[in-house]
Amino acid sequence: MTKIKSIRTRVWNWTGPTVPPTGNFCTNASDALWMKGDAMASFRFHQWLTCEVETEDGTIGIGNAALAPSVVKKAIDDWYAPLVVGEDPFDYAYIWEKMYRRTHAWGRKGIGMTAISAIDIAIWDLMGKLVGKPVFKLLGGRTKEKIPVYYSKLYAGPVESMQAEAEEAMKNGYTAYKSRFGYGPKDGMQGMRENLKRVEALREVIGYDNDLMLECYMGWNLDYAKRMLPKLAKYEPRWLEEPVIADDVEGYAELNAMNIVPISGGEHEFSIIGCADLIRKKAVSVLQYDTNRVGGITAAQKINAIAEAAQIPVIPHAGQVHNYHLTMANTNCPISEYFPVFDVEVGNELFYYIFEGDPEAVNGFLQLDDDKPGLGIEITDKHLAHFEIVE
Ligand SMILES: O=C(O)[C@H](O)[C@H](O)[C@@H](O)CO
Numbered sequence: 352m353t354k355i356k357s358i359r360t361r362v363w364n365w366t367g368p369t370v371p372p373t374g375n376f377c378t379n380a381s382d383a384l385w386m387k388g389d390a391m392a393s394f395r396f397h398q399w400l401t402c403e404v405e406t407e408d409g410t411i412g413i414g415n416a417a418l419a420p421s422v423v424k425k426a427i428d429d430w431y432a433p434l435v436v437g438e439d440p441f442d443y444a445y446i447w448e449k450m451y452r453r454t455h456a457w458g459r460k461g462i463g464m465t466a467i468s469a470i471d472i473a474i475w476d477l478m479g480k481l482v483g484k485p486v487f488k489l490l491g492g493r494t495k496e497k498i499p500v501y502y503s504k505l506y507a508g509p510v511e512s513m514q515a516e517a518e519e520a521m522k523n524g525y526t527a528y529k530s531r532f533g534y535g536p537k538d539g540m541q542g543m544r545e546n547l548k549r550v551e552a553l554r555e556v557i558g559y560d561n562d563l564m565l566e567c568y569m570g571w572n573l574d575y576a577k578r579m580l581p582k583l584a585k586y587e588p589r590w591l592e593e594p595v596i597a598d599d600v601e602g603y604a605e606l607n608a609m610n611i612v613p614i615s616g617g618e619h620e621f622s623i624i625g626c627a628d629l630i631r632k633k634a635v636s637v638l639q640y641d642t643n644r645v646g647g648i649t650a651a652q653k654i655n656a657i658a659e660a661a662q663i664p665v666i667p668h669a670g671q672v673h674n675y676h677l678t679m680a681n682t683n684c685p686i687s688e689y690f691p692v693f694d695v696e697v698g699n700e701l702f703y704y705i706f707e708g709d710p711e712a713v714n715g716f717l718q719l720d721d722d723k724p725g726l727g728i729e730i731t732d733k734h735l736a737h738f739e740i741v742e
């Protein structure tokens with residue numbers, strides 16, 4: 352048995368080219384503020400955290416976090432690493448509880464749970480490498496021949512450019528698409544029409560035999576969403592995502608109970624109990640935790656069981672292998688989100704520039720390798736020129 356010897360955290364600050372922001376690009380929680388300028392600014396993630404957990408025999412497990420990397424690094428270095436070093440990685444449930452309970456006063460959600468997630472993901476990668484098995488084989492194995500994905504981009508812009516992007520994606524074999532709204536409560540009735548115009552335009556391109564999902568990214572509110580839902584119904588969206596801020600669980604439940612369009616959410620929820628609460632309150636019809644926020648693979652797998660008991664499908668936020676392995680190992684996880692490999696825009700794309708081995712979608716599906724131990728990714732130095740790294 353080999354014990355955990357050290358944890359190495361690095362913050363990767365992207366210094367490469369980024370797609371310049373445009374107006375009404377993606378509604379978000381900042382839209383409710385009286386402010387000028389780029390409301391999406393605080394939701395661009397142009398840095399990432401890598402978290403490498405090494406055992407005495409030199410095996411290294413790789414974890415990661417996208418939220419507030421510089422702060423999460425500090426939390427891991429100062430608080431969580433001392434709790435984990437010296438433990439047996441296969442005692443992962445005990446390690447999770449130790450991290451959760453020893454920082455319970457401040458770490459139950461947000462930064463603390465993100466730090467726990469990064470370490471836990473690394474421990475699962477480590478366990479897979481130590482036993483020579485892919486992580487999904489430790490979770491339940493292969494429940495799918497390959498994983499269907501949905502194309503997740505289509506940020507709001509000129510109608511013609513959105514249609515052109517959808518047409519291009521159609522050529523690549525996707526059968527499900529997620530688009531972002533650009534208008535919300537402060538844009539009034541005209542903004543509603545702009546939103547509906549774009550949904551109609553996308554349906555003209557993808558038709559009605561393909562799934563269309565609509566993303567608000569916490570940029571609407573209960574009143575606006577209640578007014579929009581009846582107008583959206585005829586476009587048959589598969590779900591309406593994060594229509595209200597993450598704390599408005601009652602708002603979620605009221606919108607979901609209207610049963611006009613299934614409501615999805617969870618990418619800004621944390622911990623097993625946080626997600627169980629969304630399920631208990633019937634706040635979502637589709638649960639979308641992100642494994643690198645919610646508590647890692649240990650927490651995500653427990654949440655999958657709770658969601659399955661309630662027959663709520665789980666479609667984790669983001670692509671990325673830490674989510675794919677859970678989707679592969681759970682029948683109640685039908686498809687995966689997939690960020691197409693594009694220039695760096697909001698930052699979801701950074702994963703492709705830091706890691707090697709994240710599967711790329713082919714014809715609307717992606718595959719995991721039965722013989723690749725752990726998560727199947729390594730940190731690459733191919734794009735180091737575009738990063739400033741803080742050890
Ligand atoms: O569902 C998503 O993919 C997230 O909400 C996005 O990461 C966010 O960038 C808004 O598009």
Ligand SMILES: [Mg+2]
Binds near residue numbers: 592593
């Ligand atoms: Mg989302």
